[in-house]
Amino acid sequence: MVFYPREVPQGTSSRSEKATLDAELARDCGLAGPVDCELSFDRSGGRIRVSVEWDCTVAQDCARCAESFDLELSGSFEALVVPESETVDEENLVYRDETEKVDLGNVLYEEILTSVPLMPLCRQDCKGVLGVEQLVKIDPRWSALGKLKSGN
Numbered sequence: 182m183v184f185y186p187r188e189v190p191q192g193t194s195s196r197s198e199k200a201t202l203d204a205e206l207a208r209d210c211g212l213a214g215p216v217d218c219e220l221s222f223d224r225s226g227g228r229i230r231v232s233v234e235w236d237c238t239v240a241q242d243c244a245r246c247a248e249s250f251d252l253e254l255s256g257s258f259e260a261l262v263v264p265e266s267e268t269v270d271e272e273n274l275v276y277r278d279e280t281e282k283v284d285l286g287n288v289l290y291e292e293i294l295t296s297v298p299l300m301p302l303c304r305q306d307c308k309g310v311l312g313v314e315q316l317v318k319i320d321p322r323w324s325a326l327g328k329l330k331s332g333n
């Protein structure tokens with residue numbers, strides 16, 4: 182997700198983009214395709230505030246049943262992009278001159294990574310791996326365990 186400050190007019194403007202991440206970063210996120218992004222710019226002098234709304238699909242393994250599934254993710258973030266000549270705090274992205282490209286790819290990558298739940302579930306009521314009853318049907322040797330559990 183790249184833009185050039187010289188292409189951003191003063192005041193507000195916006196554009197949509199199908200952003201692609203660096204292949205390695207995309208793999209880290211489990212990203213299969215591009216990320217749909219809506220970029221809104223608010224420029225005052227050299228300072229450009231960028232608001233990004235994004236959504237994408239990532240491949241995840243269910244924390245209960247270990248099946249892989251597609252997870253829809255979406256979010257938004259803001260970044261302040263300022264010329265190097267202005268005093269800035271470290272949070273901001275900096276450009277040296279108007280023709281230099283500003284890459285928001287790493288910010289987007291961090292946003293996607295932190296949006297992936299710690300325990301992704303293929304569905305909210307996923308029963309997870311087989312219970313004892315189902316295991317007995319597959320292999321009767323599990324029946325001893327089944328009796329133990331049911332108290333017979």
Ligand SMILES: [Zn+2]
Pocket residue numbers: 243244245246247248302303304307308309
């Ligand atoms: Zn599952």
